Amino acid sequence: MRKLKRLWRVLEETPVLTGVTAAWRQAAGEEFDILAEFLRPMAELATTYPCPEPDGEGCPRGIVVHGPEDIVAVCRQSPRACDSLTLTRVDIIAYEVDLPKLAHRLQPAFGLTDTASPMPVNGLARTLHLGDVRPAPGSEVPVYLTVQYDPEMLTEIVERLCARETRRYVLLTPTSKLIAPGCRDRLSARRCVALGLNECVDIDSQGRFVADGLVSHSLAGFQEAASTSAIAGLAEHYPVDRRLFQKQGATWLLVYDGIPKSIADSVGMGYICRLLQSPGQEIHAATLRSAAVSEDERPLLGSAGDAVDARALKEYREHLKDLEADLREAEENHDIGRTQRLKEDIEAITAEIGRATGLRGRPRKAADDRERARQAVSTAIHRALRAIKKDHQPLWQHLENSLQIGEFLSYQPDRPTTWTT
Secondary structure: OEOOOOHHHHHHHOOOOEEEHHHHHHHHHHHHHHHHHHEEEEEEEOOEEOOOOOOOOOOOEEEEEEEOOEEEEEOOOOOOOOOOEEEOOHHHEEEEEOHHHHHHHHHHHHOOOOOOOOEEOOOOOOEEEEEEEOOOOOOOEEEEEEOOOOHHHHHHHHHHHHHHOOOOOEEEEOOOOOOOHHHHHHHHHOOOEEEEHHHHEEEOOOOOEEEOHHHHHHHHHHHHHHHOOOOOOOOOOOOOOOOEEEEEOOEEEEEEOOEEEEEEOOHHHHHHHHHHOOOOOOEEHHHHHHHHOOOOOOOOOOOOOEOOOHHHHHHHHHHHHHHHHHHHHHHHOOOHHHHHHHHHHHHHHHHHHHHHEOHHHOEOEHHHHHHHHHHHHHHHHHHHHHHHHHHOHHHHHHHHHHEEOOOEEEEOOOOOOOOEO
């Protein structure tokens, strides 16, 4: 058994996962023979070449092509810190890491021998779904691989996985060093497991990846939880006729046709929920916007008068100040999920104030804003529908057929449908 010391670290230390052979060899050292299997040539030729003085201001060396057989790597420091190097065309071929191939080779190590090829997760950069392990009958635990190079990027991936995945899951990363405390807390709250490949995967004499006891121990924890129904709520079987559209913190639990999905919170999701609560009832766009910021449910726009009275406008502005203070706190704590939600709330309130006021902050007349109100609500709902479409096609199709969107909005299903919200 061969312990891997450099391979996994190289993946996190190379932001673009591309480079010439010499660069990859320099980075991986004696484990380059393993890494080489997962490198594939790119169409573009490289423009830089590694330098023996990696701390120099002009590193790496620039590649100058004088002709097909006249290629040199030139030091870009002044004065030069290293000599020019004669290269061939083969030397300047750029290679990138073939993540799907690497993920495919990892599948057997995690007991994923009877599964399809790893699939990229839509919308999540350098993240793949390797398959689902079955620690106990009737339970499935998805296994994801993500390769990032920045703690904030990794935290965002975790937040978005938690938003779309209703089940507990295993997250594989090259190492554990990028998992920030807040990110680890988020995973712990969802009872998910993050494993650094450098801590749990070695390679045998036949070049096969082999998982050690840490993986078995982690999966055993899922098996125990499944056997005691600890994860029954996340893996609950929903009848085909059950309809749920419930907000759960930073996400919404959506159940339709027996399929549960978790979707990230947004203003538009709240609008849709309000429509589902009143099937067949027409609701003015301004009423939905008013409810979203906890105002009384009356249209802000009328045929005459100000769009928003002075008292309401003052409350909007005070609420905006509170949201901005909360946003600063969320950004300081690197809480990406909360930051995104607050930005959406601030955007909605700011738009409301902008539409309600004219020059120098004076109240705008209601009749001026009817079309703007319709556009704002419609845009938010369509954005939410696009998010639903990515993860819950049957529900999206139902909503696409049943929602009437305009200045007056309504939910008009072709047959009586009751939702739990």
